[in-house]
Amino acid sequence: MSDKVSNPTSTPTHTPASNAGSDAAGNSASNSASTAPYELVIGLEVHVQLATQSKLFCRCSTRFGAEPNTQTCPVCIGLPGALPVMNREAYQLALRTALALHCEIPAFTKWDRKNYYYPDLPKGYQISQFDLPMSRNGWLEIRDPKGEFAPKRVRITRAHLEEDAGKSMHDEVAGRADSRIDLNRTGTPLLEIVSEPDLRSPREAKAYLTELRLLLVYLGVSDCNMQEGSLRVDANVNLHIATPEGTIATPIVEVKNVNSFRAVERALAFEAERQYEAWLETGQRKGDVPKQTRGWDDQRQITYGQRHKEESSDYRYFPDPDLAPVTITVEQVERIRAGLGELPAATRTRLESDYQLPAYDADVIVNQESAFVAYYLAVADGCGDGKQAANWLTQEVLRLMNERNWTIGQFPVPASGLVELLAAVKSGKAPATRAKELFGAMVDGSLALDAAMERLGIAAVSSSEIESLCRQLLADNPRIVADVKSGKAQAAASLIGQAKKRNPNVNPNDVRATCLKLIEQM
Amino acid sequence: MALSRADVEKVSLLARLQLGPAELDRLTGELGRIVDFVEQLSELETREIAPLAHALDVANVFADDVVKPSLPRDEALANAPKRDDECYRVPAVLGE
Incomplete structure (x- = not known):
């Protein structure tokens, strides 16, 4: 059995290379390898499960690992007549995160239906946010303590609150038999955090993810457990190549199914080389072909093309009539920021x-x-x-x-x-x-x-105890005493070893000093 | 703005509905009349009216984050065309 993160879609408003490069805040636009004949341009979409007890629009539990299909209800499996109601805590957690990412919080936000057809999406649409997200225009600063790249502010396009899909499990043993669908995860609150294409190397991408995860854990808004799918990463990546006719951009590729930060780093490094080779071979530029989705194979350490469904990007968004919009005042925002x-x-x-x-x-x-x-x-x-x-x-x-x-x-x-x-x-x-x-x-x-x-038998040793111990040692070792007297002070070293045998708690420096003092007095 | 047969074909594909030529003709006519009906709204002057995101004048409807019982699994799976003891079964989800 293999579980797949099976949501096949992406946020169509995000076009990584459209405004890349020139205006990224504090961006020196350097390559990961200075010898590379191209600039790598990366934008990341992170989906993080918010740490609520119940789902975003119903009160089913969000607990991970329950028996399949035991945490669903008419709302999350899309039965007719069910009415979703927004989870207050999910909205608050999303708001805290957005503020920590320095986002603007618009006074008005609403939720939309994103329509697509997939077995793990029982309603036939995902409740997401389209044109009026709850937050936008933020940033997250990344720095490398070893100084491998200059500190930079990675711009956050938006962070919006949406619901998760269910899980498809494909029985590989049975070949092309049925897929099994578990809808426990359906409706779990997700915050989708979309960065601008401001990242310029796999290392920067990893630093961004590491810093983002740290922030989320500090805020207590998510456990960020990647094994359990609490944090998932999609990377949009292409190259800017300097040619005699000017800089050209290669087609944007979205890499999915990347399940660790190290894998993100490797997938991006692989993709950079692959896209360069492909460009040398085909000369294809951004716009020549539709956006491609590729998966990451962690075993073989390669990305591979995924089948692209025609028209899959026609989501026919419209405002969800079942959900009321949310408004917020500047005072409310400031109170949350202060906390x-x-x-x-x-x-x-x-x-x-x-x-x-x-x-x-x-x-x-x-x-x-x-x-x-x-x-x-x-x-x-x-x-x-x-x-x-x-x-x-x-x-x-x-x-x-x-x-x-x-x-x-x-x-x-x-x-x-x-x-x-x-x-x-x-x-x-x-x-x-x-x-x-x-x-x-x-x-x-x-x-x-x-x-x-x-x-450990360690007791504080008083100076009188040390002195009587040293007196015994000197009495037992006339030869060492004679050596020290004749000027070989280092001969006292062997007394320390003996002292520690008789009382392991003695301080060696105290023994040495006391012995030398006593010998001088002799 | 008349609805074309191609529009209906596209929407049926997105909805995974397989329609025969006769059905396409019939639905193009029926859906077209609905679209034309709604189209009457464009006769109104709306330049001075702010866009509306919701039909009711309500906002900020929240529920507390408290878990309540879910459906028993058998009930949840009751309407599935195909199922086993634990899961819905569907035609194989597209491979990689």
Whole structure:
């Protein structure tokens, strides 16, 4: 069985290369590979499922993974006489997202029927938004902490709220037997976020997607789980090629079925080369052939042509008479904007300026979920050293999280525990050389610092204990004492090893200093 | 603006309706009369009238995001021309 994202359509208002290039904000228009004889032009359409409990126009559950066709009702399977009613929470989540993407929010918006025929679309139309979307003209800034491309603002054409289609499953074993249709997903709220064709390399495209996903997760508007189809990407791509007769554009291709950000990157790199080869061979330009849809085959790492249905782009949009339009005032918009909280880009800037973190560290921390940032801030504020906190988080905490597949919420040591450990190291209560080991014990046993020290047999060693230990060592090692007296101070090193055997908690520097002091007095 | 036979052919294709020549003729006539009827509206002067997105003067109709019971599966699938225990069955969805 293979599940396919089977909506065969795209937003016809989006024409990627129509206004590409020259006016993209902050766009240096550089190629991914400076040697490429063309400029790659990419616009992305992202569909994200909003994190509501119920569907967009009915109250069926949106839970993923339920038995097929157990979450449907007359509204979402299009039975006659059913009346859709807009989910308030879905609209609010869409609005928060649009504002976080710096979009304008028109005072008036409405929903339209997009008519097409497909087995996973029981009503024969999708309720979407056509000419009056709920938001438009936004932007999302992307930057690369390693500086592989210049920071740029990718313009957002629009973000609109629509319903999802169902799922077709094709029984491959049975060859050309029936397809099976599960309509549980039908009517799940989707936000379609359409970018302008401002992206110029596969890496930029990936950075855009990564930043967008981070923003959506920060806002809590979607879980963005790609395996479960909560976030889906279509890429519109073509080339601008400089020729002696001027710059020409190759036909626009829409690449679908791309199910990871890495796959998007690879599909775009493949498509760039393929389109260049095709242009050399055929000389075809944009407008010579209809827009082509290609799928991405992750196994073979190639894009392949999909059959194009004649007239598939005649959607005969008209306003849905069953749904009331939505109006919003400037005051309402501003209230929602004010409640957005700090977004990733602002957090990065704050970590760099207020906590003196290098851009790279700030990026690593902010690119985790927002609870991780909260953990970092608690540790940094608690220990008073932003860089030290960053080192512990990016090295120890993240490593353990990855190893054990934990979220920061599942991490067994709270920020206060790490703060306590760092304070103990600073005061000398815990040996710096064993700090990581101690942290490991705190994590493994979900222990507080004192309990972890006890578990490892680490106890604070008083200076009188060190002195009596050193006196014994010197008495037992007259030869070393003689060597040190004759000027070979490094001979004291072997005393440290012995000291640690007798009491593993001693600080080596303390032992060395005390021994040398005692020998001098002898 | 008379409706042509080609218009009806195109719309029937989009709706996946297979119409014979006689049906096409009949529907071209019937649908044409409906279109002509609506066409009378173009006689009105509308330059001063703002476009309307909805017939009723209502806006902002929302429901709370609270899950309610769905249809039992057997009931949901009851009208399907073809089905199995879990799913609707349809002619194979176009391959890649």
